[in-house]
Amino acid sequence: MVLNASYEFLAIEEHWIDALGLVLSGKAVPLEEYPDVVRGQRHNFRLPAVVLMRYQVKTLRRRQVFNVPTRKAVFIRDAFECQYCGTRISMTTGTRDHVIPRSRGGPDTMINVVTACRGCNVRKDDKLPDEVGMALRNRPRALTEDEKIQCLIKLVRAKERNAWMGCLRRLGLGLWAA
Structure with missing residues (x-):
């Protein structure tokens, strides 16, 4: 999971290599890591579970995706x-x-x-x-930010979800019970 510099949810990296690339390039810092280690020729790297971007990334496109x-x-x-x-x-x-x-x-x-x-x-x-002669019980509405994150978190495996939720709770952002 990638958080913006403001700690707002930004993205889910589907491949660990992308999240590790953000950390190694200095664009992000790891907030939570999996116990798994990737072994290179000279170094071993822990896989980042949650990373925080060092700079603010514009999020307009992400908001549009959730209108679908x-x-x-x-x-x-x-x-x-x-x-x-x-x-x-x-x-x-x-x-x-x-x-x-x-x-x-x-x-x-x-x-x-x-x-x-x-x-x-x-x-x-x-x-x-x-x-x-039918009535809606609830009026349809756009998803809230919390619900958007909940949708994404529920799509991932338990291992990732547990790591993310633990980190979000420690940061005081644990609003999204999976």
Whole structure:
């Protein structure tokens, strides 16, 4: 995980070599390291789990990425509940529903997509909720910064998640219970 100089979440490096490269080039400092060691010809390096950039990086592009309603992001935001009837659903049993249907010009954005059980999605079809006597339990909204980080953290393996969460808690940034 890469944190900006302001300790704001910046990115997740998919490959350890990229995070190590940031540290070795002097662009970042490690805040948390894995116990794993990479052995070079002359040096051994501990793998960084969380790094802090030495300078502030602009984050406009990252914010735009989260306007896309990925399945995982929508399910996390809606707490794995059908937004019409309140039934608990999973990633496999639930669906994404466009509140204003795409066939009626509804956008594919976080403020127009909710989770729905299959029954409610079929019942609503290509209509507006009030046209079929349905109401939303919660209004769809864009993800908060905490929810964005939660989405990313939940996508990684337990080893990385545990290292990141420990570091974030020590920094007083442990708002994102995984």
